[in-house]
Amino acid sequence: MKFEINKNITEAHTLPGSFYTDAAIFEKSKTDIFLKTWQFASLTQAAQLHGSNKPFTLLPGFLDEPLLITNQNNQHQCLSNVCTHRGKILVENACMQNHIRCRYHGRKFDLNGNMLSMPEFEDVKNFPAPTDHLTQLQLKQWLQMFFVAATPAMDFEVCIDPIRPFIKQLSTDYIYQPTLSRDYLVQAHWALYCENYLEGFHIPFVHHDLNKTLDYSSYHTQCFKYSSLQIGYAQSGYPTLPIQHNEKSIAALYYWMFPNTMLNFYPWGLSVNVVKPITPHLTRVSFICFAYPNADVSGQINALDKVEREDEAIVESVQKGIGSRFYKHGRYATKRETGTHHFHGLIAEFL
Ligand code: FES
Ligand SMILES: [Fe+2]
Structure with a gap:
């Protein structure tokens, strides 16, 4: 279903009732609206020191995306918090660490999400590939808050x-x-x-x-x-x-x-x-x-x-x-x- 709002407000009609009730449209808004826009992630004080890692879930119960903010010498990154081996959550609680090690089979990443090592993978072909590193999301710091976007349709600056x-x-x-x-x-x-x-x-x-x-x-x-x-x-x-x-x-x-x-x-x-x-x-x-x-x-x-x-x-x-x-x-x-x-x-x- 496509919606149209007349740009001329004197002629325009509001969104139809179906926009608010249709489960498929609600679902579609995850990818088409929320993943494309800037979302509040956390307060900056949660990752203020070098090595402080702050896990959070982006829009719990909706996007439900496990993410992680890292701090390496005050350079912050927002990473996927999911191990690229078999999908375990990497960091469960806020902690101080200079690297990220998966507690399932020991895969290790640096604070930029690069995979550093993996036990028992000597014979695995074409490893590591780009998909073995953690996905980086865009991250902005503003007014003591972090904002993240997965596939932003606009620059953060345009918004603020x-x-x-x-x-x-x-x-x-x-x-x-x-x-x-x-x-x-x-x-x-x-x-x-x-x-x-x-x-x-x-x-x-x-x-x-x-x-x-x-x-x-x-x-x-x-x-x-x-x-x-x-x-x-x-x-x-x-x-x-x-x-x-x-x-x-x-x-x-x-x-x-x-x-x-x-x-x-x-x-x-x-x-x-x-x-x-x-x-x-x-x-x-x-x-x-x-x-x-x-x-x-x-x-x-x-x-x-x-x-x-x-x-x-x-x-x-x-x-x-x-x-x-x-x-x-x-x-x-x-x-x-x-x-x-x-x-x-x-x-x-x-x-
Ligand atoms: S799931 Fe992380 S090392 Fe296996
Ligand atoms: Fe009001």
Whole structure:
């Protein structure tokens, strides 16, 4: 099934209900969307020292790809964490090691994934071949986080360049500290969670407390090639970021990278949300919060939690509705849903 989203938002229809319910399309999104885009891997502090090896599973329950980040003299690599002999997981737990040795039959690799030695293989012909080394994935380090991509359709820089000018101004004043991570299980398709995030249209209807802090009339969305930025300007008297835009105070910057990464810049710090599909009707959303030194975050985290619950309730209700035999597709509010329209266009382009 192919999807088409008219580039002209005044004429466009939203994605059809079948996109969210069809198991084959969900499966296809693994190769056509998630393996081709940049995915959050881990915090950089997990592999800070020479020889520190950090195993992780890329999108557990979905891509389920066992990977490994290594550090050789501060050169980081992301490798397949699967032994090229008979497939054992190589590194089970984070550890310090100058090489990787498989515990099954002793195959040894260096920290770049090159196979170094293998017992009892003297007579094996055409060995080692390129497939005996560990596959390397592309790895980028940004804001104390690692991002990886298997077969990226775009450079990482294209995804982050639009937010750089803002971050440059923010991070000269502050150093981020990872403070908290929390997971939410949402009974809905991952794209429903994202498309809700990508419009401020629902704020006055769904988030009454948040709405008091934002100037809804000037809420601003800007779309880029593979990302978008929503600027919530502040109502006077509420906390603001230490930067301005269009000479107005900012309450929050909501930056999204296709398909599933959200960076929310608040007066107290940064909250990164990673949207992790599990099934077509179940999604895990991981919140990783970085507070500025001395920021009082407890009240802020509670407010964030409230907004999250409000969004979850809406998105879970949409999940129930989207499969209805009477729902075909919708239309867009031309000024308020540009981010969602842009997201749907990218999905149609990739699938
Ligand atoms: S599976 Fe790793 S050496 Fe056999
Ligand atoms: Fe919301």
